[in-house]
Amino acid sequence: MDFAYDARTDELRERLLAFMDEHVHPAEPVLADQLADPARAHWAVPPVVADLQAEARKQGLWNLFMPGEHGAGLTNLQYAPLAEITGRSPQLAPPALNCAAPDTGNMELLAQFGSPEQRERWLRPLLDAEIRSAFAMTEPEVASSDATNIATRIERDGDEYVINGRKWYITGAMNPDCKLLIVMGKTDPGAEPHRQQSMVLVPRDTPGVTVKRGMTVFGYDDADHGGHAEVLFEDVRVPVSHLIGEEGTGFAIAQARLGPGRIHHCMRAIGIAERALELMCRRAGERVAFGRPLAEQGVVQDWIAESRVRIEQLRLLVLKTAWLMDTVGNRGAHTEIQAIKIATPRTVEWILDKAVQAHGAAGVSQDTPLAQLWAGNRTLRLADGPDEVHKRSLARRELKRYR
Numbered sequence: 001m002d003f004a005y006d007a008r009t010d011e012l013r014e015r016l017l018a019f020m021d022e023h024v025h026p027a028e029p030v031l032a033d034q035l036a037d038p039a040r041a042h043w044a045v046p047p048v049v050a051d052l053q054a055e056a057r058k059q060g061l062w063n064l065f066m067p068g069e070h071g072a073g074l075t076n077l078q079y080a081p082l083a084e085i086t087g088r089s090p091q092l093a094p095p096a097l098n099c100a101a102p103d104t105g106n107m108e109l110l111a112q113f114g115s116p117e118q119r120e121r122w123l124r125p126l127l128d129a130e131i132r133s134a135f136a137m138t139e140p141e142v143a144s145s146d147a148t149n150i151a152t153r154i155e156r157d158g159d160e161y162v163i164n165g166r167k168w169y170i171t172g173a174m175n176p177d178c179k180l181l182i183v184m185g186k187t188d189p190g191a192e193p194h195r196q197q198s199m200v201l202v203p204r205d206t207p208g209v210t211v212k213r214g215m216t217v218f219g220y221d222d223a224d225h226g227g228h229a230e231v232l233f234e235d236v237r238v239p240v241s242h243l244i245g246e247e248g249t250g251f252a253i254a255q256a257r258l259g260p261g262r263i264h265h266c267m268r269a270i271g272i273a274e275r276a277l278e279l280m281c282r283r284a285g286e287r288v289a290f291g292r293p294l295a296e297q298g299v300v301q302d303w304i305a306e307s308r309v310r311i312e313q314l315r316l317l318v319l320k321t322a323w324l325m326d327t328v329g330n331r332g333a334h335t336e337i338q339a340i341k342i343a344t345p346r347t348v349e350w351i352l353d354k355a356v357q358a359h360g361a362a363g364v365s366q367d368t369p370l371a372q373l374w375a376g377n378r379t380l381r382l383a384d385g386p387d388e389v390h391k392r393s394l395a396r397r398e399l400k401r402y403r
Contacts, residue, residue, distance in 0.1 A: 005078075005081060006078065008074075008078060009074075009077075009078045009081060009082070012061070012064070012074075012078075012082055013081055013082065013085065015059060015060070015061060016061055016082055016085050016086075017085060019055070019056065019059060019061055020085060020086075020088065020089065020093065023052055023055055023096075024052065024089050024092050024093050024096060025089060027048050027051075027052060027092055028089060028091075028092060028369075030046075030048045031046055031048050031049075031091060031092055031224060034046035034047060034048055035223060035224060041176065042223060043174040043175055043176060043214065043223055043226060043227050044175075044176055045095070045175060045177065045224065045225075045226060046224060048092075049092065049095050049096065049224075052092060052095075052096035053095070053096055053097075053098065053129055055096075056096050056097050056098075061097050062097060062098055063097075063098050063099070063107075063127055064079060064082050064083075064097055064099055065079055065083070065099045065104050065108075065260075065264060066104075066107060066108070066111070066127070068111070070107070070111050070123070070127060071127070075322070075326045076260075076263065076321075076322035076323075076325045076326050077319065077322045077323050077326055079267070079322070080263075080267050080318060080319055080322045083099070083264055083267035083268050083271070084267050084268065084270045084271040084274070084315070085271055086099060086268055086271060087267065087268030087269060087270060087271020087272045087274075087275070088271040088272070088274060088275045089275075090268055090271075090272060090373070090376065091224050091225070091372075092224075094268065095225065098127070098129045099264075100225065101171065101261060101264070101265070102133065102134055102135045102171050102172055102261075103126055103132060103133050103172070104260075104261070104264060105135060105257045105258070105260065105261045106126065106133045106134075106135055106180070106182055106257075107123060107126050107127060108257060108260055109182065109199075109244070109253065109256075109257045110122055110123040110126070110244075111123060112256065113244050113245045113249075113253055113256075114244060115241070117241065118201060118241075118242075118244070122180050122201065125179075126180075131177055131178070131179040131180065132172050132175050132177045132178045132179070132226060133172065133178060133179065133180040133181070133182065134170045134171060134172040134173040134178050134180070134181050134182070134204075134229070135170070135171070135181075135182050135257075136167040136170045136173070136181045136182065136183040136184065136202075136231060137150070137167070137184045137254065138167060138168060138169050138170070139151060139152065139165065139166060139167055139168065140166060140167075140168045140230070141166065145385065145386050145388070145389050146389075147184075147197070147251060147254060148193040148194065148196065148197075148251070150184055150185060150186060150197060151165060151185075151186070152164065152165025152166070152167065152183065152184070152185030152186065152233065153165060153185055153186055153189075154183070154185040154186065154187045154198055154200055155187070156187070156240065157237075159239060159240050160237045160238065160239055160240060161187075161200055161237070161238055161239075161240060161242065161243065162235055162236065162237055163183060163185060163200065163202065163208075163233045163235075163236040163237075163238070164233055164234060164235060164236070165183075165185055165233050166230070166231070166232050166233070167183070167230070167231045167233070168215060168228075168229070168230040168231070169215050169228045169229075169230075170228060170229045170230070170231050171222075171225065171226070171227075171228050172225065172226040172227070172228075173204070173211055173226070173227070173228070173229035173231055174211065174214045174223070174226050174227030174228070174229045175225075175226025175227065177226070178204055178226060179203060179204055179205075180201060180202070180203060180204065181201075181202045181203075181204055181209070181231070182199055182200075182201060182202075182244070183199065183200050183201075183202050183233065184197055184198070184199050184250050184254060185197065185198065185200075185250075186198075187247045187248065187250075188247065188248060191248060194251045194252070195248040195249075195251070196248070196251075197248070197250030197251045197254075198243060198244075198245075198246075198247045198248060198249065198250040199243070199244040199245070199249075199250045199253055199254070200238055200242045200243050200244065201238065201242040201244065202233075202236060202238055202242070203238075206236055206237070206238060207236070207237075208233060208234045208235050208236035208237070209231065209232075209233060209236055210231065210232040210233075210234065211229050211230075211231055212229070212230040212231065212232055213229070213230050214227045214228065214229055215227070215228040215229065215230060216228075217375055217376070217379055218375035218378070219375075220372055220375050220376075222376075256330065258384050258385070259325070259330040259333075259334075259337055260325075260330070261384055262337055262340070262341045262384045262385075263318065263321055263322060263325065263337060263340065265341075265344075265345075265380055265383070265384065266314075266318050266321075266340045266341065266344040266345075267318060267322075269314075269344050269345060269348045269377060269380065270311060270314055270315055270318060270344070270348070272348055272352070272373050272376075272377055273307070273310075273311050273314070273347070273348045273351045273352070274311060275369070275373070276307075276348075276351050276352045276354075276355040276370065276373065277304070277307045277308065277311065277351060277355070279355055279359070279368065279369075279370065280300075280303065280304060280307070280354060280355040280358045280359075281295075281304060283355075283358050283359050283362075284297075284300050284304070284358055294358060300358060303354040303357075303358065306354075307351045307354065310347050310350070310351065311351070313347075314340070314343060314344055314347055314348075317336070317339060317340055317343065318340050318344065320336060321333055321336035321337055321339070321340050324336055325337075334397075335394065335397060338390040338393060338394045339394065341384065341385065341387075341390050342387055342390050342391060342394070344380075345377055345378070345380035345381045345387075346381060346387070348377050349374065349377055349378060349381070352370060352373055352374045352377060353374070355370050356370050356371070356374060
């Protein structure tokens, strides 16, 4: 087995690492200042993001996630170490490279399933970061971990679809630059459970679309990414041409969208873990307790050693999954995608927890990135399917081998 990166990946890694050191990490305090500026429109993306995007485009570090003709043309295996690097500064680096969710998944969805007209109207400006988008799937009144529960109705009326429903935690929808909502709902409640759903494109300014409020995550509003919204759809009308694919294919399209999204989250989460371990090591070398540096305390050494072992395990599993997705496709890598989605967030959560513990009160304060990193990472155990759903599916597949 060859664990070396190929020449293109190596070259991009070097450029991206330099970009992080020269531009992204120095911009982190700038971002904090701009977010705290009382004159800033609350949900507007801070100007420093646009500055970084301009520099990233100039350096050719743009749309790295996107395969094929629309992006950098990288494989999953090539993109994995690059996404990991961006995870070291998750508030800034992914949007700087136009590689931030949910736009990434929406761009992949439009590229794979969108009509030529849909791609021209929406995909092109998303690829150029002229607009932002949101993916409206999760609902407050049903267990959205089972996507067949989705209650939003999409009913045909002549040449239009009429949408009624309520969504929440719709990432990016508070952003003033969010111009498009991809909405999943039921077009045929009487069909087979996985053929009831469809997806439609809804411009955010369509009459009947009401962004009710911003949702917080453990108290954080994630305003730097455009926040998470509760959105109400009341007799919202869009042309039939706004249907993605065919009626009844919404569930299948959602699964196709979520596969790459899950591995991208895991790639970035490894970078978060590396950042947490670095902060823990630096803190351990600076602080003295009971007459000895923290770095000489056995329990802290155990945390550090365990963190390194767990990061290396995760990285190998993620790289194997990326390789399988490239060689046998997403369906062939289904077991591994579920495995990384289970293992990565909870393992990174453990590492972040130890880094917080090593920092004491500073670890839960706004003076280090650890508290916000923990809050964001904890949501990954719910996003794109909670742990329990992936474990259920994985166990059933394992048991099937013995029946």
